[in-house]
Amino acid sequence: MALITKKIKGTEDVLPKESYRWQFIENVMREESGKFGFKEIRTPVFEHTELFARGVGQTTDVVQKEMYTFDTKGGESVTLRPEGTAGAARAVLEHALENEGLPIKASYFVSCYRYEKPQAGRLREFHQFGLEEYGTQSPVADAELICAAQSIFDRLQIQQLRLEINSIGCPECRAEYHKALKEYFEGYKDELCDTCLSRLEKNPMRILDCKSPICSKIAEGAPKITDYLCEECEEHFKSVQRYLDSAGVKYTVNPTIVRGLDYYTKTVFEFVTDCIGAQGTVCGGGRYDGLIEELGGKHLPSLGFAMGLERLLMVMDKQGIEIPDFSECNLYIATMGESAKEKAFELAMTLRESSMTVETDVVGRGLRAQMKYADKIGAKYSMVLGDNELEQKKAVIKNMNSGKQTTVRLDENFLEDFIIMETTDEDSSDIALGLQKDE
Template sequence: MALITKAPRGTHDILPGEIHKWQHVEQVISEVFSTFGYREIRLPTFEHTELFERGVGDTTDVVQKEMYTFEDKGGRSITLRPEGTSPVVRAVLENGLDKGALPLRTAYFLSCFRYEKPQAGRLREFHQFGIEMFGTATADADTEVILVADAVFKRFGIRNLTLTLNSIGCPTCRKEYHAALKAYFAGHVEELCETCRDRLERNPMRILDCKSPVCHEIAKGAPVILDYLCDECREHFDAVKRNLDALGIPYRVDPTIVRGLDYYSKTVFEFVSNEIGAQGTVCGGGRYDGLIPILGGDPLPGIGFGMGLERLLLTLEAAGYAFPSPEGPAVYIGNIGEPAGVCALELVTQLRQAGIAAEKDIVGRSLKAQMKYADKIGAKYTLILGDSELESRRAKLKDMATGESVEIDLDQIVTEMTNRR
């Protein structure tokens, strides 16, 4: 019989046979960000659309082309979150976290949604790890955020990444830069896509981030933001570079990094892999000191990054990373006959209550089929119960890896299995 439907294009089922990789990655990342003092925040999957129109920027591809937006039953415009920073800022302001101890360090794991062409490492529903820090405008804060990402990659032993940096300045120096961009692109206006013609007056920096091959080629000859930085932005950028130099962290200055989101300012950065195809950016972030006032809060500096978990997993697999093997139950208790089945139920219940993973037959399989099943699910030990085992209250515990067996007291099974952990 044919399936009535399949998963929507650009989505991916994370199956039981691969979830251990995700759990391992999330556990390692959590251990890293905790050492830097970041604490996890959990957010709604959807927000009011104006949050992203104001926060992300209505001249971006994300808002103009990629958001999943719908009207709810109350007539409100709702959007599945396309990124994590704006929702974190909304939560910080709504819950008064900006009035507490600063700097405020937050971290999150979440799914995001963007309508774009699915390809390796880029899905319409994708998963991110991110951090956001609020309350300090120093270059040391920029450095720390970069160090968190660097520490994650080092914990996984990933060496084939390039850290790229740029500064996109502040509103003061960008005013002059915008004028230079307008003058340059005005000479190519007939060649630009319709979207970029609109951007030319509203936000010409967005043209540098256009995915159109024609616009991308034209943008290669555009003025470079680093030539227009004000003294404050230049010194800030130089301080970030000095910190990284002092720590021996290699980087490359890339003036083409401009970010696809309007809220960024000053430092922007990416970690790029050359082993996962065209979508090689594994992590991207930067400073967004102007975002909180845009969303209704008092001025407060912010900086953070987002790390694509699908892309991180692709990078780990390309590097031959040794993920821990998924664990089966500590013991599978096979049984012959109804009394043995009741005893097996009692024993697995005792084991589970002690925090030890245990299974028994609940299908009605033959003993031979039970043992095949135990092998398939990766049980570490097996125990078979029949009439003689019930009478003596003793049974043979078999190590499935070595084939060795040892006789144990059924009344001491919890102690026995605890000692074998």
């Protein structure tokens, strides 16, 4: 029988056998960002379209080409979020979170949607982890944010990752830079792609981010933003570098980084790798001091970053980084007969109340098939219950790796016996490993 439908192009399923990988890196991100004082925020998957048009920017590829936008039955234009910052900023503004004290530090896990040609590392539905900070213009915050990202990569043991930083200035000094860029690119109007020709009038900095080989080659000779920074922006950028130096964070200054969204000001940065091909940016962010004002609020300097979970997992796979699976089954209870099933259910619930993972047969398999299933799910221990075990009120628990067998009582002492058995078993393994190391 043919399937009625399959997943939509550009989307992926995270299957049960893979979900522990996502959970592991998500837990690392929560723990590391928590050390820096960030707390989770959750926002709707769709917003009014004008939020992204104003926040992300009318001249960006995201707004012009990639957003999933539709009209509701009430005639409102809404858009599936293409990124996480605009929604978080809207929530901060709408709920007046600045009244709770500054700075506001928020973290998020979001699914995002962009209509792009699917390829390795680029999907139409993808997932991001992000940090957002509101209410500080200090360069210390910039450096601290970058250090938070670095701590996550260090905890995940990711190598071959380089940090590139830049400053794209404030609106005042950037106006002079725009004039210089426009004058430069005017000399190449006949060679620029159609998209960049439109950018030339609206936002010439966007040409620096064009992926066309011809435009990229032309952009190599363009003026550098770092030569046009005002005194305040230049000092801010130097301060960020000093704080990164004091933290021992290695970086390079890359004057071509402009990021893909219009709300950025001053500091921008990317963590980049060459090990997964063209889509090598696994984390990008910076400062966006005018975003809250653009959305209708008072001046509230802000900054943040987002990292793609799919790309991060690709990097870890490419580098052979093993992700531990802590969801192993502690015990599988195989049964023979209805009375044994009832007892197995009771014992399983007892162990589960102590935060152990326990499974027993729920599909009516025979004993041999149950044991095959226990092996398939990687059960650490197995136990068989039948009439004899119930009569004697004792059963044998088997270590599925070593084959070692231990007898436990099937009464109120079962939990205690199991914990003692498991602890003794682990201690024995540790001793054995120690002897091997000594030898």
